[in-house]
Structure formats: C-alpha cells, structure tokens
Amino acid sequence: MTIIPIATPSLGDRSYVVHDGEVAFVVDPQRDIDRVLALSREHGVRITDVFETHIHNDYVTGGYALAQQVGARYHVNADDPVSYERDEIRDGDVVEVSPALHVRAVHTPGHTYTHLSYVLEGDEPVVFSGGSLLFGSTGRPDLLGEEHKHELARHQYRSARTLATLPDETVVMPTHGFGSFCAATSAGESTDSSTIGRERRVNPVLSQDEEDYVASVIAGLDAYPAYYVHMGPANAAGPSAADLSAPRRADKDELRRRLEAGEWLVDLRHRTAFAAGHVPRTINMGLDGQFSTYLGWLIPWGTPVTLLADTPEQVAEAQRELVRIGIDRPAAQATGRPEEWTDEPLATLPTATFADLAQVRHHREVTVLDVRRVNEWRDGHLIGVLHIPLHDLLKRMDELPDGEIWVHCASGYRSSIASSLIAATGRRVVAINDTYATSAVKAGLPVEAA
CATH class of the missing domain: 3.60.15.10 (Ribonuclease Z/Hydroxyacylglutathione hydrolase-like)
Incomplete structure (x- = not known):
C-alpha cells in the first residue's frame, strides 16, 4: 500500500x-x-x-x-x-x-x-x-x-x-x-x-x-x-474541472481601461520588486505568500482580475491558485517589466524597518497601522497604534487619519498588500518590511504583551 x-x-x-x-x-x-x-x-x-x-x-x-x-x-x-x-x-x-x-x-x-x-x-x-x-x-x-x-x-x-x-x-x-x-x-x-x-x-x-x-x-x-x-x-453543485488555459494578454491601453473601470490589477511580484516600481493603483499580492487566500478574502466577489507578473509561469501559478477558490478565469494578463504595462511614470512604495520607525517617532508624529488579525493583536502589539485587520481595511478606509501612515504586519507580506491598497487612494504610506516578533522590541518600540 x-x-x-x-x-x-x-x-x-x-x-x-x-x-x-x-x-x-x-x-x-x-x-x-x-x-x-x-x-x-x-x-x-x-x-x-x-x-x-x-x-x-x-x-x-x-x-x-x-x-x-x-x-x-x-x-x-x-x-x-x-x-x-x-x-x-x-x-x-x-x-x-x-x-x-x-x-x-x-x-x-x-x-x-x-x-x-x-x-x-x-x-x-x-x-x-x-x-x-x-x-x-x-x-x-x-x-x-x-x-x-x-x-x-x-x-x-x-x-x-x-x-x-x-x-x-x-x-x-x-x-x-x-x-x-x-x-x-x-x-x-x-x-x-x-x-x-x-x-x-x-x-x-x-x-x-x-x-x-x-x-x-x-x-x-x-x-x-x-x-x-x-x-x-x-x-x-458539482463543480466542473478547472480551465487552466492561459488568459488573454493585455496591452497598455487595455490595462489602463481596466484600472479606470475599477477592476483589480494584481501585481504578483515580490514586495521588494513592487516597492521599487509598479503601475500606479495596482495591488501587490506576491506569490510568495498566501496569495489566493488574501485575494479571495479582499476582492469584491465577481470583480474582474488581471494578473501582472515577471513571467507567464508566474501567471500560470497564480491562475492555479485562483481556480481552487472559484475564481475561474482571470480577465487578462501582462508579463515582463512594469515599464511595459503603462505610459505613466512608475510609482514606488517606501519601505522601512521597525528600527526606522523607532527613529522616525523621535522626530515627528506618524500614524502606525497594524493590519494583523485580532488574535495576533491580542498576543501583543505596539502601544499607541491603530489596529485594522487587513481583511477589514477596504470597508474601514475612512478611519485612517490624515497624514503619513506606516503599516506593519507580522513579516511584511500583508503590510505590502495593505500599503498598496492605501496608496491606490492617493495617501502617503510606508510599508514596514520587517519581522514583528524579532524586531519590534529590539528596536525599542513600546509593546503591550498579552
């Protein structure tokens, strides 16, 4: 056997x-x-x-x-x-x-x-x-x-x-x-x-x-x-087999039209590549994390999704992930470099560590947003920060105060998703790409333990 x-x-x-x-x-x-x-x-x-x-x-x-x-x-x-x-x-x-x-x-x-x-x-x-x-x-x-x-x-x-x-x-x-x-x-x-x-x-x-x-x-x-x-x-209902044939390719004009129509353009690249340069108003959900879980959790169900990636193989991987949760056909795909996906200047996403946050807080006031889940928050969190779990962010966006927002999660993956969603609204945002468990206390930030 x-x-x-x-x-x-x-x-x-x-x-x-x-x-x-x-x-x-x-x-x-x-x-x-x-x-x-x-x-x-x-x-x-x-x-x-x-x-x-x-x-x-x-x-x-x-x-x-x-x-x-x-x-x-x-x-x-x-x-x-x-x-x-x-x-x-x-x-x-x-x-x-x-x-x-x-x-x-x-x-x-x-x-x-x-x-x-x-x-x-x-x-x-x-x-x-x-x-x-x-x-x-x-x-x-x-x-x-x-x-x-x-x-x-x-x-x-x-x-x-x-x-x-x-x-x-x-x-x-x-x-x-x-x-x-x-x-x-x-x-x-x-x-x-x-x-x-x-x-x-x-x-x-x-x-x-x-x-x-x-x-x-x-x-x-x-x-x-x-x-x-x-x-x-x-x-x-007895679902059919998955259709894993490649989605159609979109050019710059189509990508722009889809963005303007309110559709989701999801950048599958690692968060460091996204931070260095991306199409404005696109959302970062890297394949290195629980991509399909968070996309399925956040997207208004039925919204067309276009996948942006370095290679066709990454699109195929993402597509396989999506059919498992019932998102059967991406609307389109684009691969290569982000400069090939838009005529606009590329946007960047500032990133930082918890040590950077500690230094900044000595000099000026910034809003810190913790996007971890409730149970993670209860196990310990930074004192004096705003807590909105990532899955609630879209419906609670109006709770974000004016000014610069620094976003953190447990490791950086979710903070990049959240930061890209916030940046798409025109806000000034910094994504903390660092490990909370090992770096927050070490940086001297005040923490309330469970």
Whole structure:
C-alpha cells in the first residue's frame, strides 16, 4: 500500500492518493485534478474511488470532476444536500476498493454536521480525518454560521474521542491544519505526521473536559476568509474541472481601461520588486505568500482580475491558485517589466524597518497601522497604534487619519498588500518590511504583551 499526500501550502490543505499498485482511491481532491491524474499515470494505477470527507468551505473540490473523468465511484455523505448523482455513503459503510484496500466511513460531525472520516483498515491502519481531528487541533466549528458553533464544537469534541478509540498506531491524515483557516487553533508544535497515540498525548481536545474544550475553541476563533461563503454552494453543485488555459494578454491601453473601470490589477511580484516600481493603483499580492487566500478574502466577489507578473509561469501559478477558490478565469494578463504595462511614470512604495520607525517617532508624529488579525493583536502589539485587520481595511478606509501612515504586519507580506491598497487612494504610506516578533522590541518600540 502506498499513500501519497498532495499538499496545497497556500491554502494549508492536503489531498491523498492511496493505491495498492493496481487501483487507487483519492481523498478530498482539490480543483486542479491534473496533479492527481499525473500521479496515477506515474504510478501506473487506475483510480476507482473518490471520497469526500465533507462539503468543503475553503476550496472548490475536484472530486466530482475527477470521478466523472476517470469513471470512479464518488462517495459523498448520503445526508449532504447535493445536486448531482453520487455514491451515497453513511456511517459504518465499508467500501472495498480492492482486496487490499478496505475503507470504512465514520460519522465525525463538528466541522460540519455531516462530516465523515475514513478508516483504511488493515495491518497498518490509517484514518483520513478531513476537518475533524487535526495535528494538535481540530477543525473549526463556526463555518456554518455563528448560531451553530457551540453545538458543532460539542460534536467536534465527541468526534475526536470517537477517533481516539482507534489503535495508537493508526496514522492520522487530515485535510486541514497546515496553515488552513479551517483549523480551530494553531497546532503549536510543527509536525508533518501523527498517530492516534500522539494525538492522545498532545491534542487539547483529548485532554480537556468538554466544557473547557468548547470554551477554549470558541474563545480562540478569529475571522476566516470572506470567499468561504461561496465554496459550499459551489461544491454542492458539482463543480466542473478547472480551465487552466492561459488568459488573454493585455496591452497598455487595455490595462489602463481596466484600472479606470475599477477592476483589480494584481501585481504578483515580490514586495521588494513592487516597492521599487509598479503601475500606479495596482495591488501587490506576491506569490510568495498566501496569495489566493488574501485575494479571495479582499476582492469584491465577481470583480474582474488581471494578473501582472515577471513571467507567464508566474501567471500560470497564480491562475492555479485562483481556480481552487472559484475564481475561474482571470480577465487578462501582462508579463515582463512594469515599464511595459503603462505610459505613466512608475510609482514606488517606501519601505522601512521597525528600527526606522523607532527613529522616525523621535522626530515627528506618524500614524502606525497594524493590519494583523485580532488574535495576533491580542498576543501583543505596539502601544499607541491603530489596529485594522487587513481583511477589514477596504470597508474601514475612512478611519485612517490624515497624514503619513506606516503599516506593519507580522513579516511584511500583508503590510505590502495593505500599503498598496492605501496608496491606490492617493495617501502617503510606508510599508514596514520587517519581522514583528524579532524586531519590534529590539528596536525599542513600546509593546503591550498579552
């Protein structure tokens, strides 16, 4: 038996291909199913079964399209309200993929009401736990609405304990939890693998009593990306395969027209390159960070997106990221140098460090804007600064005072996004491209700790 994880680091998720040398099954495939098909060809196996642990909220599934393309059975909970034909599966059902691969469904509600985990039975047991039991954490219980979070948190607690009855050596393979906003809490200690025995030792859900777990999970919940609201309906409808053909190329005139129409022109280059020179009023979301998460979180849904990059390969990478969250076709693309994208003089974005900020504050007053999330702010922040999380910035732009604004986050990635959004309004802004955890206190800036 061979298990091959397919990681999607930008969304913090994993899919899995499992085969016995002849046939294979897939768990929670993402929209770009070419990765799965390439693995099946590489290993010379035929995909006969596709399993969904739940109707996903953080990405568009490739399960329906994959099953249709290869003629596989598509296993989705019988109680999920979907609009397509599927192989209905329920708690306790066992699917014989092959004589060597037996998969048993276990109802593990909590992330959703109908969530299923799948136990691969045999001498080396494995549980594909989806958004239920994660490495050192659990899936968050609030994605179906605030009114359900307490009930789902209690379900999650009991589901984790159901899975904890599996043998200690059972390998745990979750879909979420590798930086995904679907995780209820950070996993803390970094790990690439785990077992039921390890989770019993380190996972709070298996050491706390129910009331403490529910209280701590609810208290720790922070905002999740706005695009999530569109994922469940898309997945219940049976999304088609991704179209990854190259978007059309735009010249300077078209780019100008799109900017004037209020469309989003997104510069995919690293923030240092963007700072050195970019088309005025464009937005920096580099491919080196959680590009699709923040684009999907911030953009008014349905707004056309044009991608600007050094190379066509970067556009293709961004396009792959976008189809995973349901932004199917970029309006256009432009590659090369920013001088080739506009007849206007290029804009620059001043950057600085926390040490620079400390020096400036000795001489003049500037507004400092912290764009980290609420939980990060609570863990510690600079004294006397304005806090607006990045995902709230567009709707709270009028709260920014007049004058120069210095923007910081945890590492510089989000501060560049925020600064580009602010600069597009004509404001004077400086992006702090520095690491908060190591540099703020060292620079002598006053910090309020948690």
